[in-house]
Amino acid sequence: MGEMPSSLRDRIDADLDRLKSIRRDLHMHPELMYEEHRTSSRVAEELESLGIEFKGGLAKGTGILGWLPATSNADSAKTIAIRADMDALPIQEETGAAYASTTDGKMHACGHDGHTTILLGVSKALAAEEQRQNNVILLFQPAEEGGAGGKAMCEDGALDGTAIGKKVDVIYGLHGHPQRELGKFSTKPGALMASTDQFYVTVKGKGGHAAMPETTVDPIIATAHIVTALQSIVSRNVAPYEAAVLTVTQIKGGTANNIIPGDVYFDGTIRTVDPEVRATMKKRFLDCANGVAAALGVELELDWQEGYPVTMNDEWAVNRFSDIATGLAGPERVGVEADAKMGAEDFAYYGDHARAAFYFIGLQKPGDDKPAGLHTPKFDFNDDVIPDCVEMMCRLALEPINLP
Numbered sequence: 473m474g475e476m477p478s479s480l481r482d483r484i485d486a487d488l489d490r491l492k493s494i495r496r497d498l499h500m501h502p503e504l505m506y507e508e509h510r511t512s513s514r515v516a517e518e519l520e521s522l523g524i525e526f527k528g529g530l531a532k533g534t535g536i537l538g539w540l541p542a543t544s545n546a547d548s549a550k551t552i553a554i555r556a557d558m559d560a561l562p563i564q565e566e567t568g569a570a571y572a573s574t575t576d577g578k579m580h581a582c583g584h585d586g587h588t589t590i591l592l593g594v595s596k597a598l599a600a601e602e603q604r605q606n607n608v609i610l611l612f613q614p615a616e617e618g619g620a621g622g623k624a625m626c627e628d629g630a631l632d633g634t635a636i637g638k639k640v641d642v643i644y645g646l647h648g649h650p651q652r653e654l655g656k657f658s659t660k661p662g663a664l665m666a667s668t669d670q671f672y673v674t675v676k677g678k679g680g681h682a683a684m685p686e687t688t689v690d691p692i693i694a695t696a697h698i699v700t701a702l703q704s705i706v707s708r709n710v711a712p713y714e715a716a717v718l719t720v721t722q723i724k725g726g727t728a729n730n731i732i733p734g735d736v737y738f739d740g741t742i743r744t745v746d747p748e749v750r751a752t753m754k755k756r757f758l759d760c761a762n763g764v765a766a767a768l769g770v771e772l773e774l775d776w777q778e779g780y781p782v783t784m785n786d787e788w789a790v791n792r793f794s795d796i797a798t799g800l801a802g803p804e805r806v807g808v809e810a811d812a813k814m815g816a817e818d819f820a821y822y823g824d825h826a827r828a829a830f831y832f833i834g835l836q837k838p839g840d841d842k843p844a845g846l847h848t849p850k851f852d853f854n855d856d857v858i859p860d861c862v863e864m865m866c867r868l869a870l871e872p873i874n875l876p
Contacts, residue, residue, distance in 0.1 A: 484597055484862045491862070492855050494518075495589035496571035499853070502560030502578040502585075505615035508534040511558045511588065515612050518592050522599045524610070527636040531614050531624035534558070538595055538610030539637040543603055546638075550873035553609035553631060553643040553826065554865050555819065556591035557584045557616035566849035582846050583648040583835070586853030588612065590646070593862035598869055608869045609637050615818075620780065622818035631825040641875060642789050642827040644868050645819045646861060648853055650843040652834030655860055657797045658807035659831035661787040666715070666743040667750050668779030668816040671757065673698075675725075676771040679734035691736040692725060694770040699723070699738065701760040709756050710749055717743040717814050718753065745782050745812040782812075783820040788876055789829035796867045797831075801860065815846075827875075833857050833864075 494514075501510055512534040519526045519538050526538045542549035565572050565579035573579040580586075595610050611630055615621030629635035631643065652658060675698065677691035699720050710716045718740070725736030742757070744750040754776070765772045797806045809832070822828045835854040836843050844850035 480597060480601070480866060481859070481863055483600060484593065484859050484866075487593060487596060488859055491589050491593045491858050494592060495585050495853065495855060495858070498585035498588060499569075499580050500571050500574050502573050502575055502580050504562060504578060505559045505617055505619035505621065506532050506534060508558045508614045512536055512612070512614070515558070515588065515592065519595060519610070522596055524595060524599055525636070530628040530630065530635060531621050534614040535621065535625050535628065535630070536612040537630055537636045538612075540598055540604065540608040540610065541637070542605055542607050543601075544605075546607055549605060549607050550641045550875070551607040551609060551638045552869050552873060553611050553640045553822075554591060554594055554869060555611040555613055555643060555645040555822065556587040557613050557621065558588050559584055559615050559617050559619070559621070561617055561847060563847070563849055567852045569852055579849070580853070581848060581851045582617065583851070583853040584616065586648055586855070586858070587646065590858060590861045590865065593858065594865045594869070597862060597866050601870065604870060606869060606873055607638055609640055611643070620818050620821070622821040626821050626825055631822060640826040641873060643822045644789070644793065644828075644865070645822075645830045646865070647817070647830065647832055648835045648857070649832040650835045650845055650851065652832055652836060654834050654836055654838060654854065655801065655857055656805045656807055656834040657801060657831055657864065658809050658834075659785060659790055659793060659829060660809040661785050661790040663745040663782050663812040664785050664809065664830055665783035665812060665817045665820070666717075666745050666814045667782045669742040669750070669754065670739065670777045670779055671742070672739045672775040672777070673737070673761065674773040675736045675738070675765065676773065677734060677769070679732050682730045682732055685732060688732045689769050690732050691770055692733065694765060694768040695723060695725070695736040695738055697768060698761050698764045701764050702757060705753060705756045705760060709752055714749050715745045715812060715814065716749055716753055718757070743814045743816065747782070780816040780818050781820045783817045783830055784823050785829045786823065786827040789827045792871075793829050793831060793868065796871055797864060800864055800867060833861055
């Protein structure tokens, strides 16, 4: 891979104080999925100040696409998209940071404030490049945290050239990883993150006096047996070398210690990294739940919701990333993920429209043996990785795209 001009990193380093200020401002003002109006406005202001053409109002109102055409032959140039997610989580912050969330019950507990800031840094650095042989889409996406904002962006033409710019050939996205060595890049080809399915079940029996259970159809007993049966699916229906998770996360029922309730509610999630395993998990879930319910005389009301698909990394896009990352950081700071992660990402939807690769950047501070995890009240993005992340994305955008 060719070397980028040294002035690129100089410009990025000179911009770091501004980027830290932006990141901490975003952190102070978290917004949940599809509510990212302030964040979206801030992004639009930054793009406008840089003279970058953009299209807002996407994905139910808050998605934004920036467009930087190649400096010559834009019509025939390849097009790369760089993606950042913008939404926060419904968690009460406990970091104690001077720039902590100013909104009760909401915080950036997954680092999306960092991701958005990095893409704004990329926007400024690329806008100043005198030679860009690739077209670049700057993709600011809402609602990653369960809202399928990536799918909504695709439906609104983010990658097919109908919203702005040209059809995207390759897209990259990153995610901070608090349990990875600071500044270390890592990914893998194929399945990187899991698919998700959610189940919502009401077990309907017949309530009555706790002292006379023979007059009832106890949904608590039935729920206990159903949940226990569900826990056998992975161990007895999925091969040991395959990955699958079934977790019941809520059980609700009853009002007093002397009343058998009429119904009990439970819900949870299923994660897999293979479409066939995903189908098996659904079939066996329905078989187990309905079979136990029939045996114990209760009825089920079941709502099954398919979530994000598997995040599948394109092998060519991963190899291109690894070559560029090694040139930037050296081989000691570029790793291969051993296994797919059971967390999910709506970056998965972009892989249906372009060659896609998602990668991690380590956030763990030296000497911190117990870093706060993602989706926890004490998590905070590590600003020390911003310069390397901006440069990495810039290199991905500027290096030639030689599709196989």
